[in-house]
Amino acid sequence: MPFWHTAGMGRVLALGIGIGMAGAVSGAVSGAERAPAPRLLTASQAAEHLDQAVLTEVHTRSGIMKNLQYLSDVIGPRLTGSRNLEQANHWAAQRMRSYGLENVRLEPWELPIGWERISAHARLVEPNNGRTLLLAAAGWSPGTNGTVTGPIVVLKARTTAELAQYKGKLKGVIVLRGEPTTIAPVTDLTYGPPRSSASASASTPKTGNAPAKLPQPSLTELRAFRRELSDFLKAEGALALFIDAAKPHGLLITTGSWRTGDRGTPQEPMPTLYVAHEHYRLLYRLATAPEGTPPRVELTVVNRFQPGPITVYNTVGEIRGSEKPDEYVVLGAHLDSWDLASGTTDNGTGSCVVLEVARALAQLTRAGFRPKRTIRFVLFSGEEQGLHGSKQYVKRHQDEMPRTSAALVHDTGTGQVQGLNLQGRAAVRAVLTPELRILSTIPGWKGLELTSMGGTDHLSFEAAGVPGFACKQDMDEYRLTHHTQSDTFDKAKEPNLIQGAQVLALTVLRIANLPELLPREKPQPAKKDPAKKEPAKKAG
Numbered sequence: 001m002p003f004w005h006t007a008g009m010g011r012v013l014a015l016g017i018g019i020g021m022a023g024a025v026s027g028a029v030s031g032a033e034r035a036p037a038p039r040l041l042t043a044s045q046a047a048e049h050l051d052q053a054v055l056t057e058v059h060t061r062s063g064i065m066k067n068l069q070y071l072s073d074v075i076g077p078r079l080t081g082s083r084n085l086e087q088a089n090h091w092a093a094q095r096m097r098s099y100g101l102e103n104v105r106l107e108p109w110e111l112p113i114g115w116e117r118i119s120a121h122a123r124l125v126e127p128n129n130g131r132t133l134l135l136a137a138a139g140w141s142p143g144t145n146g147t148v149t150g151p152i153v154v155l156k157a158r159t160t161a162e163l164a165q166y167k168g169k170l171k172g173v174i175v176l177r178g179e180p181t182t183i184a185p186v187t188d189l190t191y192g193p194p195r196s197s198a199s200a201s202a203s204t205p206k207t208g209n210a211p212a213k214l215p216q217p218s219l220t221e222l223r224a225f226r227r228e229l230s231d232f233l234k235a236e237g238a239l240a241l242f243i244d245a246a247k248p249h250g251l252l253i254t255t256g257s258w259r260t261g262d263r264g265t266p267q268e269p270m271p272t273l274y275v276a277h278e279h280y281r282l283l284y285r286l287a288t289a290p291e292g293t294p295p296r297v298e299l300t301v302v303n304r305f306q307p308g309p310i311t312v313y314n315t316v317g318e319i320r321g322s323e324k325p326d327e328y329v330v331l332g333a334h335l336d337s338w339d340l341a342s343g344t345t346d347n348g349t350g351s352c353v354v355l356e357v358a359r360a361l362a363q364l365t366r367a368g369f370r371p372k373r374t375i376r377f378v379l380f381s382g383e384e385q386g387l388h389g390s391k392q393y394v395k396r397h398q399d400e401m402p403r404t405s406a407a408l409v410h411d412t413g414t415g416q417v418q419g420l421n422l423q424g425r426a427a428v429r430a431v432l433t434p435e436l437r438i439l440s441t442i443p444g445w446k447g448l449e450l451t452s453m454g455g456t457d458h459l460s461f462e463a464a465g466v467p468g469f470a471c472k473q474d475m476d477e478y479r480l481t482h483h484t485q486s487d488t489f490d491k492a493k494e495p496n497l498i499q500g501a502q503v504l505a506l507t508v509l510r511i512a513n514l515p516e517l518l519p520r521e522k523p524q525p526a527k528k529d530p531a532k533k534e535p536a537k538k539a540g
Contacts (some may be wrong), residue, residue: 057360068352072489077339081114092315099359101317109392112266114306126296134276139256141272143301151294152287171237181246192479234269244280253483257385321373330407334383341487350410356501371512390457405517407461415474416444417500421453427519435510
């Protein structure tokens with residue numbers, strides 16, 4: 001059966017009839033010639049005509065910017081567990097219903113404790129030069145329970161063994177978390193937050209002709225040490241932990257989460273703050289100067305915890321499939337954001353692109369062109385604290401995972417979608433490359449890549465065996481807006497978001513109309529021959 005639904009076949013054939021009749025108008029009027037028989041479209045031609053209808057619908061009737069401005073300026077920041085996020089959930093569900101999506105609902109899950117930022121103030125009291133410090137609390141970290149004052153101490157430990165040297169030396173101090181970060185100049189817009197695997201090896205400076213590589217801790221190991229460090233500092237009586245915001249020109253950053261697992265409290269034990277890069281470097285210079293008095297800082301941090309459990313939601317809607325309604329293609333983004341600004345580029349842009357794809361494909365469905373498989377649109381929550389919403393979605397829909405062809409996620413700001421990161425799935429690329437040739441006509445599209453990307457909700461599906469893909473996007477200004485007080489509506493670029501909606505609308509439609517589910521096999525890493533010994537390493 002052709003990929004379109006039979007209810008829309010007449011409309012597709014009518015396209016062909018119109019083309020066939022176009023050259024016969026003059027003859028029909030004069031009566032001198034007999035009108036030629038209508039030319040019917042092949043399945044391939046019908047698919048191309050439907051592709052063009054999708055592109056035109058998104059280009060001419062886009063609601064992206066109207067939705068994005070409301071989400072950014074009226075609802076505002078959407079921290080997980082906040083009233084603003086719940087308002088955004090209901091608003092998104094209403095938009096889905098207005099577009100004609102089916103089975104629209106809020107799917108609940110719970111977090112153990114809520115958190116609200118109130119205020120953070122700091123100033124240098126030694127040297128007493130009137131300098132105030134720009135900083136922001138990490139999410140789910142406590143306040144200082146009043147104003148505290150203490151000297152700055154630089155802590156360079158990276159392992160449990162290295163922490164031992166600080167035992168008995170941190171009572172009443174404010175800890176700097178190591179040396180300042182090296183950051184790119186503000187003019188380098190290709191530099192951005194890393195999205196690759198945290199366990200990848202990093203190169204050290206070259207020795208001779210080959211770079212020497214040192215093993216890097218895995219993400220699990222990093223998180224475990226981070227927790228151990230907070231517990232150690234609390235036990236030692238430190239006042240607070242300062243971390244370099246690692247952004248240029250006074251931009252702050254925030255991140256953080258409630259604690260998970262079965263030990264301790266769900267909140268972090270130590271007041272933790274991100275300090276503007278320029279001010280962090282100032283404190284580091286003063287604290288490491290060979291002469292002079294160590295710097296002292298006065299600090300007041302107020303945050304508020306909300307006892308849990310707290311119910312939060314994923315917003316879900318769908319276009320039911322015509323032939324295989326119990327097979328799925330998921331298109332998603334995360335609706336939650338951080339709270340220093342309005343959460344426009346992280347990830348209001350992705351959320352409103354998903355809504356736009358839903359609107360455009362629902363419009364075609366009403367015209368009779370219903371996809372073969374169900375396309376499900378999901379706006380996740382809790383992404384910023386560890387992909388919790390998408391993990392909960394996968395858990396809730398566990399029985400559907402074998403019947404889910406793919407999950408695609410838009411989550412790198414306002415830049416054009418240049419490709420998809422296929423997580424090493426060569427078999428998927430072989431299937432999709434001919435299907436997505438039409439994308440080469442869209443400015444900015446570069447193609448499918450086997451590269452892997454971390455840090456967003458597609459990983460929850462990958463962990464369940466479902467092909468999960470994140471959009472490979474132009475970084476644009478994402479390094480500067482990501483988690484900062486600069487993440488506001490004025491940074492959104494409508495042409496780029498329309499382009500992304502066009503790419504994703506065509507992609508999910510083509511995947512939904514494939515004869516079979518996308519292949520799931522992934523290349524296996526090459527096995528080492530146990531009989532083959534590694535060459536001895538030279539000293540020096």
